[in-house]
Amino acid sequence: MGNAGVYFQNNSNAMLETIVIEDVWFNPSQNNNVTVTVRNTGSISVYIVALYLNSTPQTTTSPTFGTTGISLLVGKSVSIQATSTLTWSTVKVVYISVATSRGTTVRGYWSTSN
Numbered sequence: 001m002g003n004a005g006v007y008f009q010n011n012s013n014a015m016l017e018t019i020v021i022e023d024v025w026f027n028p029s030q031n032n033n034v035t036v037t038v039r040n041t042g043s044i045s046v047y048i049v050a051l052y053l054n055s056t057p058q059t060t061t062s063p064t065f066g067t068t069g070i071s072l073l074v075g076k077s078v079s080i081q082a083t084s085t086l087t088w089s090t091v092k093v094v095y096i097s098v099a100t101s102r103g104t105t106v107r108g109y110w111s112t113s114n
Contacts, residue, residue, distance in 0.1 A: 017104045018042035021096060022077060026112045028088040038098050038106075039077040046072045046104070051080055052097040058082035069101050088112045 023037040034053065040046050047069030051058045060083040063070055072078055086094065097107040 016042050016044045017046050017100060017102055019046060019104060019106050021098060021106055024110045026088045032084045032086060032088055033081055034084055035079050035081045036096060037077055037079045040072045040074055043074060045074060047101040048072055048098060049101045050099040051082055053084055053086060054095050
């Protein structure tokens with residue numbers, strides 16, 4: 001019975017967790033950097049643990065994910081800058097995913113051109 005309680009507690013917390021990708025900036029003049037702004041619109045704090053561009057995990061980010069992820073309090077946002085291997089002059093659409101430590105994922109497609 002104890003394991004069931006832990007399972008439901010973890011899943012109920014995941015239901016309270018909501019994040020959105022608020023803004024995306026592609027910067028070809030700075031090593032093909034991309035800046036992804038994520039906002040916590042849920043009712044509990046979250047830890048952002050991964051950023052993916054075209055399903056490839058981004059490991060060179062600022063701030064870094066560290067061992068626990070990037071803390072994001074309720075109502076707050078964070079801008080995560082990643083140095084990508086993609087070239088914005090040739091790649092026109094990017095599939096971006098952001099994941100939390102509880103498994104919540106937000107994803108979508110963004111255009112790299114005007």
